Amino acid sequence: xxxxxxxxxxxxxxxxxxxxxxxxxxxxxxxxxxxxxxxxxxxxxxxxxxxxxxxxxxxxxxxxxxxxxxxxxxxxxxxxxxxxxxxxxxxxxxxxxxxxxxxxxxxxxxxxxxxxxxxxxxxxxxxxxxxxxxxxxxxxxxxxxxxxxxxxxxxxxxxxxxxxxxxxxxxxxxxxxxxxxxxxxxxxxx
Amino acid sequence: xxxxxxxxxxxxxxxxxxxxxxxxxxxxxxxxxxxxxxxxxxxxxxxxxxxxxxxxxxxxxxxxxxxxxxxxxxxxxxxxxxxxxxxxxxxxxxxxxxxxxxxxxxxxxxxxxxxxxxxxxxxxxxxxxxxxxxxxxxxxxxxxxxxxxxxxxxxxxxxxxxxxx
Numbered sequence: 001x002x003x004x005x006x007x008x009x010x011x012x013x014x015x016x017x018x019x020x021x022x023x024x025x026x027x028x029x030x031x032x033x034x035x036x037x038x039x040x041x042x043x044x045x046x047x048x049x050x051x052x053x054x055x056x057x058x059x060x061x062x063x064x065x066x067x068x069x070x071x072x073x074x075x076x077x078x079x080x081x082x083x084x085x086x087x088x089x090x091x092x093x094x095x096x097x098x099x100x101x102x103x104x105x106x107x108x109x110x111x112x113x114x115x116x117x118x119x120x121x122x123x124x125x126x127x128x129x130x131x132x133x134x135x136x137x138x139x140x141x142x143x144x145x146x147x148x149x150x151x152x153x154x155x156x157x158x159x160x161x162x163x164x165x166x167x168x169x170x171x172x173x174x175x176x177x178x179x180x181x182x183x184x185x186x187x188x189x190x
Numbered sequence: 191x192x193x194x195x196x197x198x199x200x201x202x203x204x205x206x207x208x209x210x211x212x213x214x215x216x217x218x219x220x221x222x223x224x225x226x227x228x229x230x231x232x233x234x235x236x237x238x239x240x241x242x243x244x245x246x247x248x249x250x251x252x253x254x255x256x257x258x259x260x261x262x263x264x265x266x267x268x269x270x271x272x273x274x275x276x277x278x279x280x281x282x283x284x285x286x287x288x289x290x291x292x293x294x295x296x297x298x299x300x301x302x303x304x305x306x307x308x309x310x311x312x313x314x315x316x317x318x319x320x321x322x323x324x325x326x327x328x329x330x331x332x333x334x335x336x337x338x339x340x341x342x343x344x345x346x347x348x349x350x351x352x353x354x355x
Contacts, residue, residue: 148211148215151212155201155208162197
């Protein structure tokens with residue numbers, strides 16, 4: 001009985017996938033630019049996802065730190081290190097919150113670089129078609145549609161990067177001030 | 191906190207421009223597809239008389255996005271002052287010349303065999319009948335051609351001058 005049920009579910013699953021591919025190819029045949037736009041958007045979002053949520057998390061945590069809350073260090077340490085054990089070994093939790101946030105920011109740097117490289121290549125191809133350096137009636141609009149779709153996650157990444165950089169900068173300024181005040185107090189105590 | 195507001199305003203402005211760009215891109219593509227589906231009238235941009243083949247080659251531009259097919263050629267020959275030939279009419283020569291969209295296509299019109307070579311001042315009025323895939327109607331375009339007038343075939347003109355003297 002279970003096996004029959006499994007086969008029915010499996011058959012339905014395959015049928016849905018085949019139907020989906022069929023409908024999708026119909027859409028591509030009728031509106032190739034729209035399909036290219038969606039593919040560009042989803043594909044670049046896939047690569048931007050880590051950056052968008054990373055920079056969003058950094059901006060949130062830094063804003064919370066600036067407002068006087070103390071974020072959970074172990075959570076931030078897990079974002080930087082490969083595993084909780086590695087974070088423990090690297091003694092990341094001994095560092096201050098601002099230092100951890102700036103480490104988190106710089107740990108996203110290679111992903112950002114690769115992402116911008118990918119967007120630049122797509123942009124370059126679209127620009128070559130747009131300026132008629134290469135010309136193709138068929139591929140030109142599709143390259144431009146892919147670029148426009150990719151531009152949306154790129155704008156999000158760029159904006160969140162600016163925000164995260166700003167908030168981390170403020171958090172570092174605040175942390176340095178606290179350290180200075182602390183050392184002055186300890187000198188006075190001596 | 192002045193700068194986060196500044197960053198957000200900057201991103202909003204760029205997002206507006208980007209959205210405008212995306213919207214106008216898709217509008218432009220839709221309009222381009224609609225325009226490309228309208229059949230255009232062919233334009234004869236050039237006509238050259240080939241003395242050896244005794245034919246006139248017409249360069250015909252199809253400015254639209256729908257391919258046109260020339261199905262029939264007719265022409266009227268009117269002799270000029272230098273010609274000894276009689277005027278004649280050749281009508282309904284069946285041809286099948288497809289004019290692809292957006293490009294110039296060369297269509298050859300053979301003059302009546304056994305007649306004399308064209309002299310300067312001779313005129314040929316060609317009528318092309320064409321069809322397009324959207325309707326069964328027949329359309330025509332007529333092009334008057336006078337040898338040695340318009341300065342289009344300077345080489346032919348010189349030859350014709352020598353022959354005349």
